[in-house]
Amino acid sequence: MTKCPRCFTVLPSDRYAWAPTAPDEIEVDEVATVFHGSPVRSGKVVELQRPSGSGDDWAPPVSDAEDKASGPVAEVCPTCHYRLPTGWRGAHTTCIAMAGARATGKTVYIAVLVKTLQLLGERLNCVVEPATSETEQAYRELYERPLYEERGILESTPAAHTSNPYQREPLIFSLGLWNGIRQYLVLRDVAGEDLENPDNAHAPHLRFFAQADGVVFMFDPLKVESVRQQLHDLVPAQERVGGDPRSVLRTVLSIIGDSTPNLAIVLSKFDALQALEHVDGSDWSEIMSQRGAAFSRDPSLQYAPYNESDGRLLHEEVRSLLDKLEARSMVMAVDQPHTGASLHSRFFAVSALGESPVGDRLHHSGISPFRCLDPVRWVLAQRGVWT
Ligand SMILES: Nc1nc2c(ncn2[C@@H]2O[C@H](COP(=O)(O)OP(=O)(O)OP(=O)(O)O)[C@@H](O)[C@H]2O)c(=O)[nH]1
Ligand SMILES: [Mg+2]
Ligand SMILES: [Zn+2]
Incomplete structure (x- = not known):
């Protein structure tokens, strides 16, 4: 099953669409505009529908589309008109969307995730690399360079209505071959600002x-006042603070409706909670110094298969940590969503950086990720990839 990297809709086997690559006339593409969120201009998209009587393996020859468009064409998604990477239809895709309030760590997570996926890929004999030149450039300039080369923290992801909302374009990575099929991972970063606006629950x-x-x-555990207070002298304060996570979760669950994506609820910046171990005599110090706890070790770079029992153990531990973080209402919102849907969810704890940044610079000890791969490996495992 192959999904479109932008709208994540399954590509229908009975409908194909193409856009001319050298169009005589350019017009506003109403369909693409709705899914992109700002005007998209292109040549006229042509569609071909499976003729009745043809089998499931029907695929129109490109020449049919070229005739119809009177010139060279590139295949696009029939739903949102996104231009599909070459050979996309025969591949297997796993599509992941980031969510959370502002400054919860989504963009930093993606930057670090890609590096850790590459490490694990090496061990599994799968090359992880950007699948398109757009992804290569976007990852390098917006994620890798600011964090790994300039060693600073990242800018807030711009809201979708602003001038350079780079997150409108998906990041597409090849995961190599698995079970003899080419695998792709699609990541969509999102601006917390967009999810903090409840009106966006219906944004196309x-x-x-x-x-x-x-x-x-x-x-973000740093959003919790009591944690911030206890960390006061231990880790540098963070300037950027996001909105109410409960209302963001509500908006996300409203968008999801009765669909059933795998929902990973991730306690981010876990290094900050780990620092609480050093608050003498506090109950947090007792909790965080439990050496036997799943949250005290990181098996995520171990080879396949994904460690299901470790995942379950961590799930239970993070549930109780969220209770302790006065975030019980979030756990309840996942257990009994207001939409009435029944969700396939799991709790995780990650630290992308491993240590708190100091001002707008990374900590001098560098980046040492903790359990970063878990949520993505869990989703991949549900799809039978890297299991
Ligand atoms: N201590 C610690 N801080 C982190 C970590 N990851 C991110 N941060 C901090 O959180 C800030 C925000 O991270 P981003 O990834 O930009 O947050 P975001 O969720 O993409 O925010 P928006 O783009 O506004 O939605 C960073 O500037 C860091 O200071 C982490 O693993 N540990
Ligand atoms: Mg961001
Ligand atoms: Zn699409």
Whole structure:
């Protein structure tokens, strides 16, 4: 099953669409505009429908589309008109959308996730690399360079209505071959600002959440006042603070509706909670110094298969940590969503950086990720990839 990297809709086997690559006339493409969130201009998209009587393996020859468009064409998604990477239809895709309030760590997570996926890929003999030149450039300039080369923290992801909302374009990575099939992972970053606006529960350009294979929802423990107070002298304060995670979760669950993506609820910046171990005599110090706890070790770079029993153990531990973080209402919102849907969810704890940044610079000890792969490996495992 192959999904479109932008709208995450399954590509229908009986409908194909193409856009001319050298069009004589350019016009506003109403369909693409709705899914993109701002005007998209292109040549006229042509569609071909499976003739009745043809089998499931029907695929129109490109020459049919070229005749119809009177010139060279590139295949696009019939639903949102996104231009599909070459050979996309024969591949297997796993589509993941990031969610969470502002400054919860989504963009930093993606930057670090790609590096850790590459490490694990090496061990599994699968090359992880950008699948398109657009992804290669976007990852390098917006994620890798600011974090790994300039060693600073990242800018807030611009809201969709602003001038350079780079997150409108999906990040597409090849995961190599698995079970003899070419595998792709599609990641969509989102601006917390867009999810903090409840009106966006019905925004067409965010509809991809409902079609995702995985939604990774981040919860920032530094948003909790009592944690911030206890950490006061231990870790540098963070300037950027996001909105109410409960209302963001509500908006995300509304967009998901009765669809059933795998929902990973992730306690981000876990290094900050780990630092609480050093608050003498506090109950947090007791909790965080439990050496036997799943949250005290990181097996995520171990080879296949994904460690299901470790995942379950961590799930239970993070549930109780969320209770302790006065975030019980979030756990309840996942257990009994207001939409009445029954969700396939799991709790996780990750630290992308491993240590708190100091001002707008990374900590001098560098980046040492903790359990970053877990949520994505869990989603991949549900799809039979890297199992
Ligand atoms: N201590 C710690 N801080 C982190 C970590 N990851 C991110 N941060 C901090 O959180 C800030 C926000 O991270 P981003 O990834 O930009 O947040 P975001 O969720 O993409 O925010 P928006 O783009 O506004 O939605 C960073 O500037 C870091 O200071 C982590 O693993 N540990
Ligand atoms: Mg961001
Ligand atoms: Zn699409």
